[in-house]
Amino acid sequence: MNLLRIIIGLACSYFVFAILLNSVGTVILQAINSFDITKTHASVLEGYKDLSIAVFSFVVASFIPRVGYKFAMLVALGAVTLICLVVPSIAQFYVFKLLFAVIGCSFAIMKISVYSVIGQVANNANKHSALLNTIEGIFMVGVLSGYWVFSSFIGSGNDSDTSWLNVYYLLAGLVGIAFISVLFSPIQSPQKETLPSSQWRAFLDMLALAYKPLVLIFIISAFLYVLIEQGVGTWLPTFNNQVLKLPVDVSIQLASIFAGALAIGRLVAGQLLRFIGWYSLLIGCLVAMAGLVLLVLPLTHNIDGSQVQSVFDVPFAAYMLPLIGFFMAPLYPLLNSVMLSALAAHQQAAMTGLIVVFSALGGTTGSILTGFIFDRFSGQHAFYLTLVPICLLLASVTLFKKMTLDVSAKKVKES
Incomplete structure (x- = not known):
C-alpha cells in the first residue's frame, strides 16, 4: 500500500510536469x-x-538528498502552482x-x-527498469x-486573442x-550514513562521475537523443x-x-525487451527513425491544408511524420536504466543530476538549431537535420554497449 501511494505521488507529479514542459512548442x-x-x-x-x-x-543535485526528496518535490510543485496563477x-x-524558467528549475528538482526515489523502492535492475519505464x-x-x-x-479563431491563457x-x-x-506519500529521506560527509564532497563526487568513460559516452548519447526529441517535438x-x-x-x-x-x-x-537485447532494439529503432525521415519529408512538399477542419481530414503525410516518436521512444528510458542500474543507490541522485544537465543542454541545442534553420531555410531542411544526430547516436550507442560489457566482465573477474 505504501509503495502504491509513492508511485501515485511520483506519477501525478510527472504527469503535470509533462504537460507544462512540453507545452513549449504550443506556446512558441x-x-x-x-x-x-x-x-x-x-x-x-x-x-x-x-x-x-x-x-x-x-547546483542542487548533490543537495537534494540532504533536505529530503519529499520536501524538495513539494517546493517544486508549490512554485509551479504560483507561477501558473500569475501568467x-x-x-x-x-x-x-519567467514561466519556463520556474518550470525548468522545478523539474530539475x-x-x-x-x-532517486525509484532507486530506493526498486531493489533490482529488472524492477528498476519496469518502474522507470x-x-x-x-x-x-x-x-x-x-x-x-x-x-x-x-x-x-483570432490569432491575437489571449484568452487561451486561462488554461x-x-x-x-x-x-x-x-x-x-506527494504530501500524503510515505517517501523516505536517504539514510545519512550513505551520504557524503559534506555538501562540497557531494558536489565533487557528482563531477567525478562525469570523468568515468562509461558515464561520459552515456552523457553524449543522452544529449543527442534529447536534441532530436526536442527539435522535432517543439517545432x-x-x-x-x-x-x-x-x-x-x-x-x-x-x-x-x-x-x-x-x-x-x-x-x-x-x-519486446523480454525477447531481444536492448542494444539490438535501439539500433533497429535508430535505423527506422532515419528511414522514416527520408521517406516522409519529401511527401510534405506542396501541401495546402488550409481548408482542413479536423485532425480526421489532414493529408496522409501529416500523420506519418509524428510516428518517428514510436521508434524514438525506447532510447532514453532504456539508456537511463542501464546506466543507473550500474551505480550504487547513493550515487543515483548525482548521476540523475548529470542526466538532467546534459539532457537539458541537448534540448536547448536541438530547439534553437531547428528554429534557426526553420527560420532561415525551411521546415523540411530543419527536420532533415535530425539525420546527423541519428548517425552520431548509432556510433555512441555502439560504444556504450561495448563499455557496459567491459564493465560487467570486470565485475565478474573481481568477484
Missing part, C-alpha cells in the same frame, strides 16, 4: 501568432526551460520566459527526486494530454492535486501550421500523435 506557435515575434526569438523559450533545468540540476493576468511574452510512460501520457488541453482553450488556471489546479498526492506544431498550412488548433492536436507514438513505443519496447 502562439507567441509567433499572438505577439508577432520571429521564430528565432520565440525559440529562446526552450532555452529558458532547458538551461534553467541544466544550471539548477548542476494569465500579465499576458506578455516576457512572462513566458522533480526529476532528480523521482529517479512506467513513470516515463505516464510522462508521455501527460504530454499527449497537454496538446488537447491547450488546443481546447485555443480554438481556431493556466486549470494547470494550477492539476499541479495542486499533484502537491496533495512540430509550427511545422504543421506553417509548412502544411493547417489551422492552429488542428496543428496542435496533430502534434499529439508524436507524444502518443512515444507512449506506445515505450510500452511496446517493454514487451
Whole structure:
C-alpha cells in the first residue's frame, strides 16, 4: 500500500510536469501568432526551460538528498502552482520566459527526486527498469494530454486573442492535486550514513562521475537523443501550421500523435525487451527513425491544408511524420536504466543530476538549431537535420554497449 501511494505521488507529479514542459512548442506557435515575434526569438523559450533545468540540476543535485526528496518535490510543485496563477493576468511574452524558467528549475528538482526515489523502492535492475519505464510512460501520457488541453482553450479563431491563457488556471489546479498526492506519500529521506560527509564532497563526487568513460559516452548519447526529441517535438506544431498550412488548433492536436507514438513505443519496447537485447532494439529503432525521415519529408512538399477542419481530414503525410516518436521512444528510458542500474543507490541522485544537465543542454541545442534553420531555410531542411544526430547516436550507442560489457566482465573477474 505504501509503495502504491509513492508511485501515485511520483506519477501525478510527472504527469503535470509533462504537460507544462512540453507545452513549449504550443506556446512558441502562439507567441509567433499572438505577439508577432520571429521564430528565432520565440525559440529562446526552450532555452529558458532547458538551461534553467541544466544550471539548477548542476547546483542542487548533490543537495537534494540532504533536505529530503519529499520536501524538495513539494517546493517544486508549490512554485509551479504560483507561477501558473500569475501568467494569465500579465499576458506578455516576457512572462513566458519567467514561466519556463520556474518550470525548468522545478523539474530539475522533480526529476532528480523521482529517479532517486525509484532507486530506493526498486531493489533490482529488472524492477528498476519496469518502474522507470512506467513513470516515463505516464510522462508521455501527460504530454499527449497537454496538446488537447491547450488546443481546447485555443480554438481556431483570432490569432491575437489571449484568452487561451486561462488554461493556466486549470494547470494550477492539476499541479495542486499533484502537491496533495506527494504530501500524503510515505517517501523516505536517504539514510545519512550513505551520504557524503559534506555538501562540497557531494558536489565533487557528482563531477567525478562525469570523468568515468562509461558515464561520459552515456552523457553524449543522452544529449543527442534529447536534441532530436526536442527539435522535432517543439517545432512540430509550427511545422504543421506553417509548412502544411493547417489551422492552429488542428496543428496542435496533430502534434499529439508524436507524444502518443512515444507512449506506445515505450510500452511496446517493454514487451519486446523480454525477447531481444536492448542494444539490438535501439539500433533497429535508430535505423527506422532515419528511414522514416527520408521517406516522409519529401511527401510534405506542396501541401495546402488550409481548408482542413479536423485532425480526421489532414493529408496522409501529416500523420506519418509524428510516428518517428514510436521508434524514438525506447532510447532514453532504456539508456537511463542501464546506466543507473550500474551505480550504487547513493550515487543515483548525482548521476540523475548529470542526466538532467546534459539532457537539458541537448534540448536547448536541438530547439534553437531547428528554429534557426526553420527560420532561415525551411521546415523540411530543419527536420532533415535530425539525420546527423541519428548517425552520431548509432556510433555512441555502439560504444556504450561495448563499455557496459567491459564493465560487467570486470565485475565478474573481481568477484
